[in-house]
Amino acid sequence: MRTGETMTPCTGCPLLDCPGLKQMDEERRREIETFKQGEIVLERGGQVLTQGARSNEIYTVLSGVLIRFRLMEDGRRQIINFLFPGDLVGLQAMLDEPMTHGVEALTPARLCIFPRDRFIEFVGRNPDMGYDVIWLAAKEESALEEHLVALGQRNARERIAYLALFIVKRAEGTCLASEGRVEISVTQGQVADMLGLSLVHTNRSMQSLRRDGLVRWSLNAIEIPDPEAVSRLVHYDPALFGPRPYL
């Protein structure tokens, strides 16, 4: 579903009072408002960006969680990353080249639409927002680095534990999680697609983590009773620096 004809004000934006995100002053909010073009509402499974297609729009996640993935000819797919509220979706769309990945909603989600062609002019007029875009891009890059380390250096159990920790911490930063628990339904098949494991082996490794009381990953939620312990297990400390900027 899509809104756009009538301008949607940013006043009630859910991101405005999320403690994990940077505070935004009146002036900035207004500036973004003029740039905003509408909203999209998705249900679980809905797509925003399609691999191979060009996009004229860039989005900011207002609520919900989405995944970014890449398909191969033979049907295999690799999930690249998760997207949380405040994240910029489709930076690639700025290049005016076919998207190399698709984006799909994992939970019901709401996105804010920005027009591609005015983006350049927009950041030109607001250098500090240009800086924020770069900030987000750099962070995204470092998340991908972490995923690469997981795929390259860890075994199945560790990968799953790593991913759970990553998601929970990232969700905590946007008020989607508390006390090591996120209510989000991630399929074992999706985990397998992200971590480069077979579905069967993913299942068995998850059971092993569950038996050890380290990670409880069901279709309803991910739960990590003792994040410290998991952090030690996988040699990964999800450093949450200051609040994230967003547009």
Next chain:
Amino acid sequence: MRTGETMTPCTGCPLLDCPGLKQMDEERRREIETFKQGEIVLERGGQVLTQGARSNEIYTVLSGVLIRFRLMEDGRRQIINFLFPGDLVGLQAMLDEPMTHGVEALTPARLCIFPRDRFIEFVGRNPDMGYDVIWLAAKEESALEEHLVALGQRNARERIAYLALFIVKRAEGTCLASEGRVEISVTQGQVADMLGLSLVHTNRSMQSLRRDGLVRWSLNAIEIPDPEAVSRLVHYDPALFGPRPYL
């Protein structure tokens, strides 16, 4: 080795006449020149950025090839990506947080130094360069995506073939390669560190590719007699869009 006291002019910059890179007009060159702070020269094995340290500088590769890698406490390392002439090194340094990776030269290399603290002001004054930075960041991101696909979905032989193709194509874009051959020494250990394979298995898989005449990877050079064939084998088409921008 480091230059800086005397301003190094951009006039003789080797990037200026690399066909794979975007043409640069006089005005832009001058603008960048005022921003440039000096140069660094590295030999094979030399480091520019150290993981865990903050950096006050951002670099552009003028010549040579470098790698960006991440270390774990136990000594394992994951190579994240290769850097070629024109690439921006240390975008992360803009965040004023400890670097999450190190950067090391694979061949003798020369880098151009930009001061971090003036960067924001610089892109504010030159919006189109801000756009180019975003362009580079988006491209980097899509390279990491590709590496993730390789690690997640391909077996050892395919990963190696993929990496060879990636490097050769990327090198062709910067005049370092011609006719499917790059003169660059990448150790089998480095390949293993990038692809998440053991050294022994990397060795055997490389031999298999060599026997099949697909990839000839020695300590002196990488050679791909028939890029098309390799491209089909790994389901990877390294699309080289237009010339890359650089600073």
Next chain:
DNA sequence: CGTCACCTTGATAGTTCTCAAGGGTCGTGG
């Protein structure tokens, strides 16, 4: 000549994949 850094080979063990089958839940239509 010895050391160092790299490549190579063989044998064995461990991890992960694939194939095959069964079970649970939920919504839909007969």
Next chain:
DNA sequence: CCACGACCCTTGAGAACTATCAAGGTGACG
């Protein structure tokens, strides 16, 4: 109300892939 399909999780068993350990081999270089 029940049968059915869709989607997800679970288990077992054998095959394939990859890691590890151990040992040799080469060439460069002081």
